[in-house]
Amino acid sequence: MFLFILKRILLLFPTLLGISLLVFSMLYFVPGDPVQIMLGERANAETIAQLRDELGLDKPFYVQLYDFYYNLASGELGRSIRTHEKVSIEIFERLPATIELTLFSMLIASVAGITFGILAAVYRGKYTDLISMIISTAGISIPIFWLALLLILLFSIYIPIFPISGRISSYTEITPITFFYTIDAVFMQNIYIFGDVIWHLVLPSFALATIPMAFIARMVRASMIDIFHEEFIRTAWAKGLRSQVIIVKHALRNACIPTLTIIALQFGYLLGGAVITETIFSWPGIGRWLFLSVQARDLQAVQGGVLLVATIFVIINTLADILYAWLDPRIRLNR
Numbered sequence: 001m002f003l004f005i006l007k008r009i010l011l012l013f014p015t016l017l018g019i020s021l022l023v024f025s026m027l028y029f030v031p032g033d034p035v036q037i038m039l040g041e042r043a044n045a046e047t048i049a050q051l052r053d054e055l056g057l058d059k060p061f062y063v064q065l066y067d068f069y070y071n072l073a074s075g076e077l078g079r080s081i082r083t084h085e086k087v088s089i090e091i092f093e094r095l096p097a098t099i100e101l102t103l104f105s106m107l108i109a110s111v112a113g114i115t116f117g118i119l120a121a122v123y124r125g126k127y128t129d130l131i132s133m134i135i136s137t138a139g140i141s142i143p144i145f146w147l148a149l150l151l152i153l154l155f156s157i158y159i160p161i162f163p164i165s166g167r168i169s170s171y172t173e174i175t176p177i178t179f180f181y182t183i184d185a186v187f188m189q190n191i192y193i194f195g196d197v198i199w200h201l202v203l204p205s206f207a208l209a210t211i212p213m214a215f216i217a218r219m220v221r222a223s224m225i226d227i228f229h230e231e232f233i234r235t236a237w238a239k240g241l242r243s244q245v246i247i248v249k250h251a252l253r254n255a256c257i258p259t260l261t262i263i264a265l266q267f268g269y270l271l272g273g274a275v276i277t278e279t280i281f282s283w284p285g286i287g288r289w290l291f292l293s294v295q296a297r298d299l300q301a302v303q304g305g306v307l308l309v310a311t312i313f314v315i316i317n318t319l320a321d322i323l324y325a326w327l328d329p330r331i332r333l334n335r
Helices: 002-029 032-039 045-055 061-073 087-122 127-141 144-158 182-188 191-230 229-240 245-273 273-279 286-295 299-327 329-334
Strands: none
Touching: 002 061, 002 299, 032 045, 087 182, 087 191, 087 245, 087 273, 087 299, 127 144, 127 191, 127 286, 144 191, 144 273, 182 191, 191 245, 229 245, 245 299, 245 329, 273 286, 286 299
């Protein structure tokens, strides 16, 4: 197991190196002058030359690449043209909001998806299976922006239960320590702030959880149906073991291995794909910040944001591989 983990960690470095090179090259070779795009058509030649010099875009490709890796090694991702703040600081302040939203969404998606998947597999061909699959199909089919607007219309306007936007109410004061508001509320030992933070998480989390919930439910159902035909499951039924033990301890545990793949992939997708949800709910996370940076043609911010999302995605999948090997020793023996 130790050698397997070491091998996976060592493979991270060339993967991340390739990702950083790809991100830098794509932004370097993209058609058009990024400085001209950022400043607009009315900018004079002197202003354009000055900004190009500040960003180092007047240097050859290999010099810019060296500067990029040198700054990256020191944790420097440049300065945002739009906000005039360091990109690393902006990411540090906004990433916790996206992670918090993603974790809450994946918690909802995993619990609901696994539950629907188990019910659909156990009651295959019956009404429970049909209802579960209708819900999962609807989760994939309904556009997130439409569902988000519908949730706001129903539960924030017609039935004003949940807040429309933001991470916390305007009248609530919180001292950002970790920038994870749920954790900060615990540190402050204030149950009212904690409840307010959770209350703001409900609608965007449900909107974001529908697609991963549908994929998880389908994967659990398919995996458990296959496992129910295995010899060891038939033996367990023949021995008279309780249904709960067979379903949870034997069938579900073996179905978790392919399900973990879906959960890991969906977690990575949510981190980078929460742009629509964060924009609609005015959630101050990485997705909304990256969207505004793209609109403003903020080259440094886009580069840092894309690199961060890609890095997190790769790390999550590596952790998922390690978890597979722990659950099923055959995986690490085959690799």
